[in-house]
Amino acid sequence: MRVWKFGDDIDTDAIIPGRFLTIYDPAELAKHAFEGTRDEFAGSVREGDIVVAGANFGCGSSREHAPLALLGAGIRVVIAESFARIFYRNAVNTGLLPLVCAGAGEIRDGDTITVDLDAGFIEASGKRFAVEAVPGFLKTIVEAGGLVAYARDLDEVEICNMQ
Amino acid sequence: MAATIAEKIFSQTCGRAVHAGDVVMAPVDAAMVHDITGPLAVRVFRDMGGEQVFDPERIIMLFDHQVPADSIPAAENHVFMRRFAEEQGIHNYDLHEGVCHQVVMEKGWAAPGEIIVGVDSHTCTYGAAGAFATGIGSTDMGFVLKFGALYFRVPESIRIEVEGTFPRRVGAKDLILSLAGDIGADGATYRALEFDGPAMHSMDMAGRMTCANMAIEMGAKAGIVQPDATTWDYVTARRDLEPFDLAGDSDATYAERRRYSVSDLAPQVAVPHNVDNVVSVDEVAGTKVDQVFIGSCTNGRYEDLADAAEVLGDADSFAAGVRVIIIPASRTEYLKALRAGLIERFVEAGALVEAPCCGPCMGGAFGLLAPGEVSLSTSNRNFRGRQGSAQASVYLSSPATAAASALYGEITDPREV
Numbered sequence: 001m002r003v004w005k006f007g008d009d010i011d012t013d014a015i016i017p018g019r020f021l022t023i024y025d026p027a028e029l030a031k032h033a034f035e036g037t038r039d040e041f042a043g044s045v046r047e048g049d050i051v052v053a054g055a056n057f058g059c060g061s062s063r064e065h066a067p068l069a070l071l072g073a074g075i076r077v078v079i080a081e082s083f084a085r086i087f088y089r090n091a092v093n094t095g096l097l098p099l100v101c102a103g104a105g106e107i108r109d110g111d112t113i114t115v116d117l118d119a120g121f122i123e124a125s126g127k128r129f130a131v132e133a134v135p136g137f138l139k140t141i142v143e144a145g146g147l148v149a150y151a152r153d154l155d156e157v158e159i160c161n162m163q
Numbered sequence: 164m165a166a167t168i169a170e171k172i173f174s175q176t177c178g179r180a181v182h183a184g185d186v187v188m189a190p191v192d193a194a195m196v197h198d199i200t201g202p203l204a205v206r207v208f209r210d211m212g213g214e215q216v217f218d219p220e221r222i223i224m225l226f227d228h229q230v231p232a233d234s235i236p237a238a239e240n241h242v243f244m245r246r247f248a249e250e251q252g253i254h255n256y257d258l259h260e261g262v263c264h265q266v267v268m269e270k271g272w273a274a275p276g277e278i279i280v281g282v283d284s285h286t287c288t289y290g291a292a293g294a295f296a297t298g299i300g301s302t303d304m305g306f307v308l309k310f311g312a313l314y315f316r317v318p319e320s321i322r323i324e325v326e327g328t329f330p331r332r333v334g335a336k337d338l339i340l341s342l343a344g345d346i347g348a349d350g351a352t353y354r355a356l357e358f359d360g361p362a363m364h365s366m367d368m369a370g371r372m373t374c375a376n377m378a379i380e381m382g383a384k385a386g387i388v389q390p391d392a393t394t395w396d397y398v399t400a401r402r403d404l405e406p407f408d409l410a411g412d413s414d415a416t417y418a419e420r421r422r423y424s425v426s427d428l429a430p431q432v433a434v435p436h437n438v439d440n441v442v443s444v445d446e447v448a449g450t451k452v453d454q455v456f457i458g459s460c461t462n463g464r465y466e467d468l469a470d471a472a473e474v475l476g477d478a479d480s481f482a483a484g485v486r487v488i489i490i491p492a493s494r495t496e497y498l499k500a501l502r503a504g505l506i507e508r509f510v511e512a513g514a515l516v517e518a519p520c521c522g523p524c525m526g527g528a529f530g531l532l533a534p535g536e537v538s539l540s541t542s543n544r545n546f547r548g549r550q551g552s553a554q555a556s557v558y559l560s561s562p563a564t565a566a567a568s569a570l571y572g573e574i575t576d577p578r579e580v
């Protein structure tokens with residue numbers, strides 16, 4: 001699996017520009033992923049490739065089109081030094097796995113990468129990097145396969161219960 | 164026990180003490196959906212097996228991002244949402260009222276102590292009314308439509324105290340841009356900003372909304388202005404509520420405390436392509452601009468338009484070669500500006516005044532930029548490609564700086580006009 005490396009503060013306008021927001025189909029959105037900021041992405045990305053970025057990945061708009069565009073492109077995992085809050089949650093909800101990795105900055109574009117989630121590390125450029133697991137209650141959602149699957153089995157929620 | 168405003172709001176809602184870091188399934192007082200992210204939320208609601216929304220009277224629906232419909236898919240989205248509103252008995256403001264955040268505020272949907280979510284990152288604007296308001300994605304909103312509640316991690320808070328007196332032609336936007344520059348685009352991620360101090364309380368609601376609106380540009384989950392008489396005057400003019408105290412305790416545990424003074428603040432400009440790339444106007448003065456946009460949920464209120472008109476003064480026209488686009492944030496604000504004669508002045512001076520909507524702010528509808536073009540905008544984001552071509556450049560400023568720059572065709576210090 002190849003690494004698509006990005007820098008810091010990659011915003012959701014870069015992931016999917018505003019003029020494509022009337023599209024909701026992930027495969028169609030994927031055709032415009034990073035349009036204007038990294039044009040070769042949409043044409044060459046392969047199923048299972050991994051996006052690796054610096055700090056604050058996914059900042060900006062709450063548009064869920066952003067994780068959907070990545071999912072449509074075959075990306076299942078995004079690794080970053082840190083994530084913007086809404087993107088992180090949208091990713092978990094839609095089934096895109098966001099992994100926080102302090103060493104993400106050292107991973108280079110085009111590297112091959114393997115992810116061993118059970119062991120909690122990734123391997124790239126012949127090096128191992130620790131990744132942080134998705135915390136607490138979000139893990140329940142990841143394990144359910146996203147928030148839709150989680151909610152489908154619920155008839156009601158227990159208001160003000162704590163996790 | 165001492166608590167932050169965010170902790171107090173969640174504790175009050177849940178009837179027991181909750182603390183920063185707790186994860187709680189909290190009921191929401193209101194939920195806002197618009198034309199871009201709303202359709203996906205409705206589909207998710209259905210996918211979750213939703214049939215009846217939790218409470219149609221707590222759902223705010225309106226269209227603002229692509230209005231009037233600028234494409235067939237946009238028109239289809241509007242039809243889809245209208246049908247959903249009819250089926251569910253949700254009141255739909257449709258495209259008649261203006262930009263979502265302005266409409267939520269002016270129609271009285273937000274009050275101190277309430278928890279409000281919206282499928283839009285700038286939902287944090289309602290913190291100006293003392294609410295805990297936060298932007299969520301469409302899947303979270305699907306969940307809210309079904310259950311009327313959502314999991315929240317109660318955030319740590321950063322207490323921001325602002326003192327001093329604003330100099331002439333320097334205001335709320337300059338303050339919040341300077342804070343974004345200082346705190347950084349991810350400096351408040353997962354946290355709530357809680358604003359207090361004499362300079363905050365000297366601001367009108369328009370200025371507070373400008374500040375709360377941009378909390379997300381520092382990554383914050385919410386931006387809450389500690390409620391005072393100004394807040395309650397605004398809220399009780401719209402809702403039948405009894406004022407109560409809601410203040411962050413000074414001995415509560417804050418992630419950080421920061422103090423600022425506005426007395427020596429200069430007009431601020433965010434330069435391409437990040438909101439935290441902030442400089443004083445003199446560092447970029449003279450930069451030629453092709454387009455000036457005055458509007459958006461950040462700066463499209465009457466007070467903003469009045470600031471711009473004051474700078475315009477009795478000048479005959481804006482600079483030749485600059486496209487000046489002015490969009491009041493709502494019908495109400497438009498009418499105020501119209502009746503005060505501001506709209507006439509803008510049109511005389513050569514501006515395009517459009518009906519209330521998001522306009523060029525998100526680069527989805529009209530007012531897009533060509534490669535190489537430069538825009539100065541009173542909105543909240545200058546990301547690459549935000550207003551059209553990724554080879555265009557967007558600067559952000561206050562309405563006063565935008566008006567001064569429109570007069571001269573280049574970024575201009577409004578204090579020198």
Ligand code: SF4
Binds near residue numbers: 262263285459520524
């Ligand atoms: S005016 Fe701009 S920032 Fe505000 S809601 Fe509309 S697109 Fe979003």
